[in-house]
Amino acid sequence: MGTVSRLGSVNAAIIALYFAPVWGGDGLRALISPFYGFEDQVQATAANYFRDLLELNLAALLRVSSILAGTKFVIAIGFLAYLIDFARSLVAGRGINRETRDGILVFAACALMFWAWPALMSGDPALIRLHATQFLLLLSPMIVIVFENQIEEMKAAPERPALPLAGEQAVALPA
Numbered sequence: 001m002g003t004v005s006r007l008g009s010v011n012a013a014i015i016a017l018y019f020a021p022v023w024g025g026d027g028l029r030a031l032i033s034p035f036y037g038f039e040d041q042v043q044a045t046a047a048n049y050f051r052d053l054l055e056l057n058l059a060a061l062l063r064v065s066s067i068l069a070g071t072k073f074v075i076a077i078g079f080l081a082y083l084i085d086f087a088r089s090l091v092a093g094r095g096i097n098r099e100t101r102d103g104i105l106v107f108a109a110c111a112l113m114f115w116a117w118p119a120l121m122s123g124d125p126a127l128i129r130l131h132a133t134q135f136l137l138l139l140s141p142m143i144v145i146v147f148e149n150q151i152e153e154m155k156a157a158p159e160r161p162a163l164p165l166a167g168e169q170a171v172a173l174p175a
Contacts, residue, residue: 008145013086016079027073036065049118078104109138
């Protein structure tokens with residue numbers, strides 16, 4: 001548990017402010033739609049790609065569309081949980097739950113590939129731009145968090161004496 005003001009945590013909260021309503025709305029619309037989300041080009045492209053890939057019938061195609069929509073909705077709820085945890089940490093002055101933050105970022109990046117790969121295969125420039133933008137949004141806090149963790153580990157590690165380079169002899173210090 002670190003301090004709240006860490007740049008990676010704030011960056012993740014800003015990203016969660018985007019993904020929670022956008023993916024939550026997309027997922028919920030597709031779940032309650034009488035057309036199983038096929039009116040949305042992103043959802044339709046992904047579901048049709050998996051139908052072709054797995055040679056599914058119509059009933060299985062509808063299940064795949066519902067699974068994709070449900071996944072998006074669950075990720076949006078995960079981002080909402082992170083936002084609640086982030087707000088709690090600001091009010092209480094404690095650190096955030098890193099497992100929630102890291103888990104939802106990794107889960108969202110992995111799940112994004114279920115929509116990005118079909119978009120890449122379709123060749124639609126608008127879909128490719130959308131998914132590339134979303135992937136870069138997810139990647140930004142991940143990169144910052146990795147560097148923050150490395151800096152934290154370097155500060156916590158005890159300083160070791162320098163080892164001699166190859167071909168050099170170690171000099172013994174007098175006791």
